[in-house]
Each structure stands twice: as C-alpha cells, then as structure tokens.
Amino acid sequence: xxxxxxxxxxxxxxxxxxxxxxxxxxxxxxxxxxxxxxxxxxxxxxxxxxxxxxxxxxxxxxxxxxxxxxxxxxxxxxxxxxxxxxxxxxxxxxxxxxxxxxxxxxxxxxxxxxxxxxxxxxxxxxxxxxxxxxxxxxxxxxxxxxxxxxxxxxxxxxxxxxxxxxxxxxxxxxxxxxxxxxxxxxxxxxxxxxxxxxxxxxxxxxxxxxxxxxxxxxxxxxxxxxxxxxxxxxxxxxxxxxxxxxxxxxxxxxx
Amino acid sequence: xxxxxxxxxxxxxxxxxxxxxxxxxxxxxxxxxxxxxxxxxxxxxxxxxxxxxxxxxxxxxxxxxxxxxxxxxxxxxxxxxxxxxxxxxxxxxxxxxxxxxxxxxxxxxxxxxxxxxxxxxxxxxxxxxxxxxxxxxxxxxxxxxxxxxxxxxxxxxxxxxxxxxxxxxxxxxxxxxxxxxxxxxxxxxxxxxxxxxxxxxxxxxxxxxxxxxxxxxxxxxxxxxxxxxxxxxxxxxxxxxxxxxxxxxxxxxxxxxxxxxxxxxxxxxxxxxxxxxxxxxxxxxxxxxxxxxxxxxxxxxxxxxxxxxxxxxxxxxxxxxxxxxxxxxxxxxxxxxxx
Amino acid sequence: xxxxxxxxxxxxxxxxxxxxxxxxxxxxxxxxxxxxxxxxxxxxxxxxxxxxxxxxxxxxxxxxxxxxxxxxxxxxxxxxxxxxxxxxxxxxxxxxxxxxxxxxxxxxxxxxxxxxxxxxxxxxxxxxxxxxxxxxxxxxxxxxxxxxxxxxxxxxxxxxxxxxxxxxxxxxxxxxxxxxxxxxxxxxxxxxxxxxxxxxxxxxxxxxxxxxxxxxxxxxxxxxxxxxxxxxxxxxxxxxxxxxxxxxxxxxxxxxxxxxxxxxxxxxxxxxxxxxxxxxxxxxxxxxxxxxxxxxxxxxxxxxxxxxxxxxxxxxxxxxxxxxxxxxxxxxxxxxxxxxxxxxxxx
Numbered sequence: 024x025x026x027x028x029x030x031x032x033x034x035x036x037x038x039x040x041x042x043x044x045x046x047x048x049x050x051x052x053x054x055x056x057x058x059x060x061x062x063x064x065x066x067x068x069x070x071x072x073x074x075x076x077x078x079x080x081x082x083x084x085x086x087x088x089x090x091x092x093x094x095x096x097x098x099x100x101x102x103x104x105x106x107x108x109x110x111x112x113x114x115x116x117x118x119x120x121x122x123x124x125x126x127x128x129x130x131x132x133x134x135x136x137x138x139x140x141x142x143x144x145x146x147x148x149x150x151x152x153x154x155x156x157x158x159x160x161x162x163x164x165x166x167x168x169x170x171x172x173x174x175x176x177x178x179x180x181x182x183x184x185x186x187x188x189x190x191x192x193x194x195x196x197x198x199x200x201x202x203x204x205x206x207x208x209x210x211x212x213x214x215x216x217x218x219x220x221x222x223x224x225x226x227x228x229x230x231x232x233x234x235x236x237x238x239x240x241x242x243x244x245x246x247x248x249x250x251x252x253x254x255x256x257x258x259x260x261x262x263x264x265x266x267x268x269x270x271x272x273x274x275x276x277x278x
Numbered sequence: 279x280x281x282x283x284x285x286x287x288x289x290x291x292x293x294x295x296x297x298x299x300x301x302x303x304x305x306x307x308x309x310x311x312x313x314x315x316x317x318x319x320x321x322x323x324x325x326x327x328x329x330x331x332x333x334x335x336x337x338x339x340x341x342x343x344x345x346x347x348x349x350x351x352x353x354x355x356x357x358x359x360x361x362x363x364x365x366x367x368x369x370x371x372x373x374x375x376x377x378x379x380x381x382x383x384x385x386x387x388x389x390x391x392x393x394x395x396x397x398x399x400x401x402x403x404x405x406x407x408x409x410x411x412x413x414x415x416x417x418x419x420x421x422x423x424x425x426x427x428x429x430x431x432x433x434x435x436x437x438x439x440x441x442x443x444x445x446x447x448x449x450x451x452x453x454x455x456x457x458x459x460x461x462x463x464x465x466x467x468x469x470x471x472x473x474x475x476x477x478x479x480x481x482x483x484x485x486x487x488x489x490x491x492x493x494x495x496x497x498x499x500x501x502x503x504x505x506x507x508x509x510x511x512x513x514x515x516x517x518x519x520x521x522x523x524x525x526x527x528x529x530x531x532x533x534x535x536x537x538x539x540x541x542x543x544x545x546x547x548x549x550x551x552x553x554x555x556x557x558x559x560x561x562x563x564x565x566x567x568x569x570x571x572x573x574x575x576x577x578x579x580x581x582x583x584x585x586x587x588x589x590x591x592x593x594x595x596x597x598x599x600x601x602x603x604x605x606x607x608x609x610x611x612x613x614x615x616x617x
Numbered sequence: 618x619x620x621x622x623x624x625x626x627x628x629x630x631x632x633x634x635x636x637x638x639x640x641x642x643x644x645x646x647x648x649x650x651x652x653x654x655x656x657x658x659x660x661x662x663x664x665x666x667x668x669x670x671x672x673x674x675x676x677x678x679x680x681x682x683x684x685x686x687x688x689x690x691x692x693x694x695x696x697x698x699x700x701x702x703x704x705x706x707x708x709x710x711x712x713x714x715x716x717x718x719x720x721x722x723x724x725x726x727x728x729x730x731x732x733x734x735x736x737x738x739x740x741x742x743x744x745x746x747x748x749x750x751x752x753x754x755x756x757x758x759x760x761x762x763x764x765x766x767x768x769x770x771x772x773x774x775x776x777x778x779x780x781x782x783x784x785x786x787x788x789x790x791x792x793x794x795x796x797x798x799x800x801x802x803x804x805x806x807x808x809x810x811x812x813x814x815x816x817x818x819x820x821x822x823x824x825x826x827x828x829x830x831x832x833x834x835x836x837x838x839x840x841x842x843x844x845x846x847x848x849x850x851x852x853x854x855x856x857x858x859x860x861x862x863x864x865x866x867x868x869x870x871x872x873x874x875x876x877x878x879x880x881x882x883x884x885x886x887x888x889x890x891x892x893x894x895x896x897x898x899x900x901x902x903x904x905x906x907x908x909x910x911x912x913x914x915x916x917x918x919x920x921x922x923x924x925x926x927x928x929x930x931x932x933x934x935x936x937x938x939x940x941x942x943x944x945x946x947x948x949x950x951x952x953x954x955x956x957x958x959x960x961x962x963x964x
Binding site: 380395396397398399402404405406407409410412423424427428430431434435436533 | 660661662678679681684685687688689690692739749798814816817818819821928932933934935937
C-alpha cells in the first residue's frame with residue numbers, strides 16, 4: 024500500500040502538482056491520465072521516489088518513504104522511465120541489472136539471481152534473444168526486456184511512465200497484457216498512459232489529473248460516467264460494450 | 279530453447295576452466311602481481327644507496343648558485359655541460375668537454391672535436407646519453423626545469439653536478455673563477471676574466487657620467503617585441519654606459535611596446551636584439567610597431583640610430599668577449615670618445 | 618578433449634562471453650610484459666641484454682649500465698605504465714559517468730587546475746620547484762571539486778558538470794595566462810608541461826603518484842558494476858537503488874585522482890584519456906568490469922610503446938611523447954572508425 028499525503032512537487036522550485044492525496048491499492052492497476060503538462064509524470068516520479076517532493080509525505084507500508092535505504096526501497100518499488108537511452112548491452116545482462124539491489128558487496132550474481140533472470144527471460148518469451156544486443160531488437164521487444172528487468176527486480180510496486188508510447192499496436196497490446204499478468208502475480212501497478220482507450224480498458228482505477236490536481240480517482244466505469252474526461256479533454260466520449268466477456272472499449276470524438 | 283541449453287553447458291565448462299565464477303578474483307590476482315612487480319622494480323631502484331664519502335679531504339669545494347655545497351673528490355676529467363654558454367666558459371677555463379647540448383653548434387657555432395658528443399637540447403637533455411658517457415661533473419642552469427629534474431637523478435647516481443646562473447659580467451667572472459680553480463689554470467682566469475674586467479673598466483672610465491642619452495632596448499621575436507630593462511644583460515651594459523632606459527620610467531613597455539610612450543620619450547637610440555629566427559623577428563617588428571607612420575618621425579629612426587645588435591655580443595652571453603660588447607656600444611653612443 | 622583445447626575452441630564465441638574477455642586480458646597482459654621488457658632493454662644508448670642482466674645481478678651502483686637501467690629506464694617504464702593506465706582508466710570512467718564518449722579528463726578541469734598550480738610554483742616559489750608534482754596534483758583535485766560544487770548548485774546532472782567544467786577551465790586558464798603575463802620567464806616551462814613527457818622522472822615523484830593511482834584503480838574496479846548501472850540513466854539507476862549523486866561524485870573524485878596523479882609527473886598527455894577507452898570499447902564492449910582493466914592495459918602498452926619510440930627514434934634528441942602518441946594513435950583511430958564498428962551508446 025502506497026500513499027501520498029499532501030504532496031506538492033515540481034522542478035526547479037516551480038510547483039507542478041499541489042496538495043495531492045492519493046492511495047494506490049495492492050494488486051491493482053492504476054493509470055494516471057491527463058493533458059500534457061498536467062503533472063502525471065511528476066506524480067508518478069514523486070510516488071516512486073525518483074523526485075523529491077517540496078511538501079508532504081509518501082507513505083509506504085506505514086513508513087515515510089525516506090526512511091528506507093536506497094537498496095531496501097529498490098526491492099519494494101521500481102520505476103520505468105519513458106525516454107530511455109539504448110545501452111550497448113545484451114538482453115541477459117540488462118535483465119540481470121534488475122537484480123542489482125540484491126547483489127552483495129562484490130557485485131557478483133549468485134545462483135539464485137541467475138535462475139531468476141533465466142526464468143524471467145523465458146516468461147517473457149525472449150529466450151532466443153538472450154545473448155543478443157538490445158538494439159538489434161525492435162522497440163516492442165526492447166520494452167519487453169525492460170519489463171523483464173523490472174520483473175527480475177521482484178518488487179511489489181511497479182511504476183511505468185508511458186510504457187506503450189511509440190510502440191506498434193501489437194506490441195502495445197502485448198505489453199498491456201503482460202501488465203495484467205503482473206497484477207495477477209499480486210503486484211501494484213501505477214502507470215501513465217497517453218492512450219485513453221487503453222487506459223480505461225486495462226485499469227482497475229483511473230486517476231484523471233488537470234493543472235496539477237486530481238480531478239477524479241475512481242473505476243474506469245465511474246470516471247467515464249462522470250464525464251470529467253469530456254470536460255478536461257474537450258471531447259465527446261462513448262463506450263462500446265460487447266456481448267461476450269470482452270472488455271469495454273472507449274471512443275472519443277471532437278465536441 | 280536449444281540455444282539456451284547450449285549456453286548453459288558452455289557456462290558450466292567456463293566455470294571449470296576459470297576455476298572460479300568470480301572475474302573479480304582474477305583481476306585481483308593480476309592486480310596483486312602487478313603491484314608486486316612494481317614494488318620489485320621500486321626496491322631495485324632504491325638499492326643504489328650511495329656510500330657516504332669517507333674522506334674528509336676534497337680536491338675542491340664551493341657553493342653553487344642554488345646554494346648547494348659541491349665537493350669534488352678529484353679533478354673532473356669527464357665534464358658535460360648542459361648549457362652552451364657554460365660549455366664555452368669551461369673551455370675558456372682550460373677544461374675539456376665530453377658532452378654538450380646542441381645549442382653549442384646551433385647558436386654559438388663553436389667548433390668542437392669530434393669526440394665531443396651531443397647529448398640533446400638545452401631544454402631537453404637526454405639523461406641516458408649523459409649517464410652513458412660516465413661523466414664526473416655536470417654543469418647545469420637553475421632556470422631550466424629539465425635541469426632541475428635531472429639533478430635529482432644525478433644525485434642518486436652519484437654524479438657530481440653544479441648549478442650556475444650567469445646573467446651579467448660579474449656572474450661570468452665568478453663562474454670563471456670557480457672553473458679555473460677546478461682546472462687549476464689560474465692564468466686563464468687572468469686572461470679570460472680579469473683582463474676583460476680591465477677592458478670594461480677602461481671603457482667606463484672614459485665616460486662622462488653626466489652625458490646621458492635616452493635609449494630604448496627591444497627584444498624582438500617572431501611573434502612580438504618587448505622592451506627590456508635592468509635584469510637583461512645588454513641593458514645592464516647600457517646602464518653602466520650611463521644611458522637612461524626609458525623602460526625604467528614606463529614599466530608597461532616591458533609588457534607591450536606603445537608607440538605613444540615611445541614618441542613621448544623620443545629616445546636618442548633604439549637598440550634591437552632578436553630571439554629565434556632573426557629574419558622573422560625583424561619582419562614582425564617592421565609589420566608591428568614600425569608600421570605606424572609616427573615611427574619614422576622618431577629622432578632615433580630619422581638619424582639612423584635604430585640599430586640591430588649582434589646576437590653573439592648582446593643576446594648570448596659573450597663570456598670572454600664581454601669587454602667587446604662594452605666597446606661596441608660605447609663606440610656607438612660616444613663616437614667622439616671611442617674611435 | 619582436454620581443458621586447454623576446449624578453451625581455445627570456446628574463444629570464438631560472441632564478444633560478450635567470458636572466455637573472449639579472459640583471452641583479451643591475457644593477451645594484453647602478455648603484450649604489457651613484452652612492452653616493459655622492451656622499454657628496459659632499449660634506449661638512446663646501446664646496451665646489450667647480457668650487459669643489462671649482469672649489471673642488475675651485480676647491483677654495482679657505480680656501473681653506468683646499472684645507473685642507466687635503474688635511474689633512467691626503469692623509472693621511465695614505470696612512469697609510462699602508470700600514466701597510461703591512469704589516464705585511460707580515468708577517461709573510461711568519465712565517458713561512462715557522463716555518458717559522453719567525447720569526454721576526457723580535461724573537461725572537468727583536471728588539466729587547467731594542474732597547470733595553474735604548476736605555473737604558480739614556477740613563478741612565485743621557484744626555489745621549491747621540487748614540489749611541482751604535489752602542486753599539480755593538488756591543483757587538479759581542487760579544480761574538480763570546484764567544478765562539482767558549482768554543478769551541484771544546478772543539480773549535478775551530467776550536462777551541468779560538463780558546462781561547469783568548461784566554465785571553470787576557462788576561468789582557471791585565464792588566471793594561468795595572467796600569471797604568465799606577469800612572469801614571462803615561466804612561459805618556457807609551461808610549454809614543456811603542455812606537451813607532456815617522462816624525461817627526468819624519479820622514483821620518489823612516481824611513488825607519490827603511484828599511491829593514488831593504484832588506490833583509485835582498485836576502487837574503480839570494485840565499483841565498475843555500479844558504473845554499469847549508472848550508465849542506464851539516472852532514473853533507471855535510482856529505481857534500482859543506486860544513489861546517483863553520491864556515486865557520480867565518487868567517480869569524479871576517482872577521475873581527479875587518476876588524472877591528477879598522472880599529470881603531476883607526466884604533464885598533459887591528452888590523447889590517452891580520450892582515445893584508448895574508445896579502442897577498448899571496440900574490443901570488449903561497454904561492460905565496465907572488463908572495460909576498465911582492458912583500458913588500463915591498453916593505455917599502458919600504448920604509452921610504453923610511444924615513450925620507447927620517443928627515446929629511440931632521433932637519439933640523442935627526444936621527441937615529446939605526446940607528439941608520438943598523436944602521430945601513431947590518430948591514424949590508427951581513423952582506421953578503426955572507417956572500418957566501422959558499431960560502438961555507439963545510442964541508436
């Protein structure tokens with residue numbers, strides 16, 4: 024359980040988000056949506072302890088997040104930034120980096136670490152790329168490797184900043200399905216997505232932000248019904264329900 | 279699937295071959311080996327402790343220009359000079375040389391027997407060549423960093439050396455005194471030292487101390503020109519000859535020549551000495567301050583008293599010819615007193 | 618098949634495999650030993666191997682061969698190895714930490730700081746010229762601290778450090794030039810310092826520098842994995858639990874120690890810190906656990922070779938080492954670039 028209490032945060036002494044109070048439940052997928060510049064990424068980074076807040080506290084398991092050491096925290100939460108350089112590294116080594124918080128002083132991977140890395144790579148169906156260099160892979164596969172790294176890091180809470188942006192549609196959906204699997208493993212996922220349809224159809228909770236504040240934080244259904252998306256984005260949203268068990272889809276048109 | 283299996287098998291055999299999974303251990307061992315070998319080399323270097331000289335009677339002792347006490351146990355037979363001018367002084371003292379720096383040939387144009395070896399340049403003498411000559415005495419300058427550095431090694435390898443600093447005539451005289459003491463050739467001290475001193479004193483005695491022409495002394499090089507003052511050898515001669523150096527009134531000239539200041543002072547004589555390539559230096563001067571139209575209105579320039587002085591007498595240390603330097607300038611400054 | 622045969626067949630595995638790396642290191646180590654041997658055996662004066670062997674065995678301090686070997690060749694060899702190792706490792710660390718493969722220790726102020734303090738000693742305390750080594754090292758260190766703390770005011774990001782380094786270096790350079798204008802006699806010494814070389818090194822100057830170089834090198838090896846993490850990007854590294862600010866600071870200090878110590882006895886040898894890490898990356902890739910030792914070895918070998926040539930080609934004249942380095946290294950590096958390996962950090 025991770026909570027933000029009265030958080031005000033930003034960059035270079037400029038406040039971007041103000042007086043944020045929000046709690047992310049265990050084993051759930053929360054997606055933060057909003058217009059560009061509304062503070063989505065700021066909120067995500069502050070919760071993940073990547074950014075230090077000006078005011079307020081982040082509470083993790085009833086402790087202030089700053090009371091954890093770097094390594095301890097790294098075993099509890101992980102963060103995947105949006106823009107990533109493509110390092111010159113093999114799939115295996117990048118996923119092994121996910122085990123960094125667990126390595127001892129000599130930084131030598133133990134048998135357990137190797138097994139976890141191996142298993143994670145196979146779970147993500149990346150087995151045949153295991154020794155390949157990352158930038159020989161396509162964007163979608165690369166993303167999967169990063170997620171494998173996060174999986175190897177074995178944290179309860181995972182923060183993802185736009186994990187599907189710039190990916191081909193099939194890879195986007197693949198990643199989102201993987202995220203659903205992560206939730207089934209009991210992990211708490213908090214992510215920022217640009218695509219509103221993906222956000223609404225894959226999440227348990229939606230956090231809609233505007234101008235640095237939370238407008239509404241509820242289930243996708245309730246958020247849709249509240250019409251707040253329409254107000255903030257100036258669009259007309261509609262919902263498509265299917266007869267069988269397929270998840271609802273959402274369409275958006277200009278007003 | 280299959281490739282992953284293969285990788286696993288390879289890894290296991292790697293483990294066997296490398297004997298340990300830890301790459302760090304290997305680098306650790308290598309590192310220790312490297313450190314140990316460094317230490318071994320270091321200790322070998324340290325082994326050369328010089329034996330303290332048991333005898334209290336030296337052939338000759340003196341203090342060099344860095345204040346070091348120099349004790350020569352015997353008369354030096356194999357002398358190397360790292361400065362061209364000191365090589366000349368040593369020869370003038372009746373000594374012999376086995377090694378010199380190349381400025382002896384390039385600048386001083388001295389002719390030395392073939393057996394004398396060139397051991398590098400004055401700025402970068404080659405230590406290995408020097409030691410290879412098995413010298414017993416080295417002449418150094420305290421103003422050149424490489425000489426100071428080399429002296430540390432010379433000390434360790436038990437080779438006698440001395441620093442000399444020669445800027446003005448009295449420095450040369452003092453050095454000649456020491457050198458002739460070492461060679462035992464005091465007549466040469468008289469001939470190449472005291473008689474030159476007499477020559478200079480004769481020149482100075484004929485000068486009227488109240489007749490003081492103004493002068494400007496310029497050192498020109500290919501990238502610029504600067505005025506010089508008291509610390510310069512030629513300026514000292516000019517001072518002794520009762521001239522007034524306008525740079526002593528305007529110290530900024532020592533940094534940059536200013537045509538306004540020169541016009542204001544309008545010196546009676548302008549002397550120039552070149553550094554490096556003389557041609558290029560003089561051209562630079564022509565293209566520099568001499569380009570200014572006011573230059574040609576200067577008294578000195580108009581009356582043909584803009585004079586380029588010979589390097590051998592006014593840039594390189596003239597040594598035994600120091601008297602000639604005085605006479606050369608005296609003839610120019612006071613032509614009626616000196617024919 | 619016995620173990621050795623198995624070993625050699627494995628070497629053809631992909632470049633990231635452990636056996637390839639081990640083979641590269643073993644090969645370079647061998648080259649280094651050969652280089653050291655050559656550097657001691659050859660010089661501007663001709664001395665045969667048997668003479669060397671006898672002189673060292675007898676240890677007679679009066680023998681000129683003994684003197685040449687102990688006081689000229691061995692210190693120079695050691696100096697070349699130390700300088701080559703220190704400068705190339707500091708370049709490798711810096712390029713990794715700043716994620717900029719054009720970085721060399723000079724951009725964080727090491728060169729200008731060392732230069733200023735060396736000039737100050739030569740200009741105002743000429744009697745203490747012996748202390749130039751220590752002054753240069755101190756200057757390098759002080760400059761880096763200055764650069765870092767100025768950068769810290771704006772968050773100590775990589776860009777901030779580079780910009781701060783440029784600003785501080787030009788400021789210090791101006792200060793140095795001012796001193797030189799006031800004391801023009803020092804100009805000649807500065808030129809020698811700028812080109813760099815090993816003539817006249819003595820064991821005591823070296824042991825001072827060696828102390829820092831060896832310690833910094835060991836620390837760099839130990840922390841090489843953390844360097845890999847840092848190279849993933851500040852946010853990813855933080856997510857993995859690395860204290861980004863602290864480690865960046867530590868790595869800068871290591872660079873200052875290594876480069877400062879090398880500059881203190883070798884002057885400015887610019888080429889090594891910039892180019893050797895590139896060549897090393899061509900060979901073994903970006904993993905710092907291998908890159909650091911390979912850079913060290915490659916740097917030492919290259920510097921040894923250049924110093925040997927500098928001493929021997931135009932004997933008795935010595936060409937400054939820096940010139941030989943650029944002559945040899947430049948074309949070779951161009952050749953590598955043209956041959957085209959993808960040695961890029963980014964797409």
